[in-house]
Amino acid sequence: MINVAVIGAGLSGLVVARELTDDHRVTVFEKSRGVGGRMATRYANGFEFDHGAQFFTARTTNFRLYLQRLIDRGIVATWYASFAELERDEIVTQRDWDDDYPHYVGVPRMNEIGKHLAADLDVCRNTTVGKLERESGGWCLSDSGGADLGRFDWVVLTMPAAQTAALAPAGSRLREHCNSARMRACFALMLGFDAPLPLPWQAALIRGANISWVSVNSSKPGRPEPFTLVVHSTNAFADANIDSNLDALAAQLLAETGEVLGENVDTAKFCRLQRWRYANADNHEGADFFVDETAQLAACGDWFNRGRVEAAFTSGFGLAQKLKFGSLR
Ligand SMILES: Cc1cc2nc3c(=O)[nH]c(=O)nc-3n(C[C@H](O)[C@H](O)[C@H](O)COP(=O)(O)OP(=O)(O)OC[C@H]3O[C@@H](n4cnc5c(N)ncnc54)[C@H](O)[C@@H]3O)c2cc1C
Structure with missing residues (x-):
């Protein structure tokens, strides 16, 4: 069983978490009190x-x-x-x-949609992930105050582009991709x-x-x-x-x-x-989500495509299928 951290409990994050939760240990971190993000x-x-x-x-x-x-x-x-x-x-x-x-x-x-999708998931609310550190084949997460949030095999970032860029490793392809989104x-x-x-x-x-x-x-x-x-x-x-x-x-x-x-x-x-x-x-060219199998890091969210609920779903669902039937097998 693979230990996965999903950062963000908006639609894209909740879709990924639900799709993976039957086969893996999934923890969702959400900075707000409620779930659903912009919904x-x-x-x-x-x-x-x-x-x-x-x-x-x-x-x-x-x-x-x-x-x-x-x-x-x-x-x-x-x-x-x-x-x-x-x-x-x-x-x-x-x-x-x-x-x-x-x-x-x-x-x-x-x-209500976010609440329903989050119902059976392990969601840590009021928890802003402040840092990701790569350590011996996994990721160590800490919150915005520096407190330890645990160690995970995979991390999935599901926040808006600027917030994803802030956590993405410096110089990574992911950060570059975030910076090209408006x-x-x-x-x-x-x-x-x-x-x-x-x-x-x-x-x-x-x-x-x-x-x-x-x-x-x-x-x-x-x-x-x-x-x-x-x-x-x-x-x-x-x-x-x-x-x-x-x-x-x-x-x-x-x-x-x-x-x-x-x-x-x-x-x-x-x-x-x-x-x-x-x-x-704004409309954004490229893939619907991001996966780096070597770094065990992935990202999704509406901004991979356009700022719409359906785009958030498509990105999260597509990523979940890729992880479920490929990267996490
Ligand atoms: C005012 C407004 C009007 C809109 N109108 C429409 C519309 O009519 N139709 C339509 O289809 N779409 C509309 N949208 C867009 C739609 O809401 C989004 O496309 C969709 O909800 C995005 O989902 P997401 O999962 O990609 O991101 P989000 O919903 O933004 O989810 C990201 C989550 O990550 C959390 N987060 C961020 N940083 C951290 C961190 N460091 N640690 C932990 N958690 C973190 C956030 O709190 C958030 O819950 C609108 C959006 C807004 C704001």
Whole structure:
């Protein structure tokens, strides 16, 4: 039985860990309290917000088959939103999402998917891996405070490119590959209301503004009653303002949301801004994952392909098959 450390409990890491766990000893390290990574949900003041990934689609057979098991268990469902494209405050097109090309969400919230996948795994939460050291045919891991996390035969890195680069050995092919990936930032504004706003759609893509997306989060299947909106900034706005004051940015994006919606959003009972430093990945050329059999080091994540849930799955699942039927046999 091979001792494997998976760093990161986002979708890609959880998929790898689950695929390997029947035949190997797998330990997942996750720096946050919760699992699911960017497929995240925030609870606050009686409101809930999927403030990371909004929905996802499934083009590949592997992902569809994997999803079907989650759909059968009620962990994933289709979101039949009325979807609009806006040029600032003007609706340009509008259509209903349907079963021809389903838009999926976790149920009753996005982070349920991570929770479900992590259920039988050995996950060390609140544990930031700070260092990997190669020692006599294995890897010694320590946390960000220098405490020993154990010795492993293989290490699988599943974090965004910049965070993977920080742990990848200096001068390694992996670090070089990470440095060629570009990840973009995003701000997520979460708004909770006492009463619904009369919007003619539940999801909207916005052009010509610093906000790029608005969703009625409470319209997704299985969500609790209070009316909630999730607003995303453009990546360009977030990249340009990544270290600016969050309160000032929240006020700016709130005002712009009101203009775009043509509604008074100052009535929000809850308003909070989340900074995602590594939200989305630009399209990236190359393999779907990384494996170095000599170093016994592997990596996966959405950024190997593009910043999408399906890309994270494809990368993690592909790597798991490679390890399961090749490198770890
Ligand atoms: C605002 C936003 C909106 C999005 N919208 C969509 C969308 O609508 N549709 C879509 O398909 N995709 C969307 N995405 C992208 C989607 O969420 C990601 O592609 C996918 O969730 C990435 O999964 P992953 O496993 O590759 O990485 P992650 O989910 O980032 O997982 C990596 C994990 O590693 C952990 N970690 C990092 N460093 C360490 C360390 N040193 N030690 C231990 N743990 C560590 C992190 O805490 C995290 O849990 C969105 C993302 C964001 C942020």
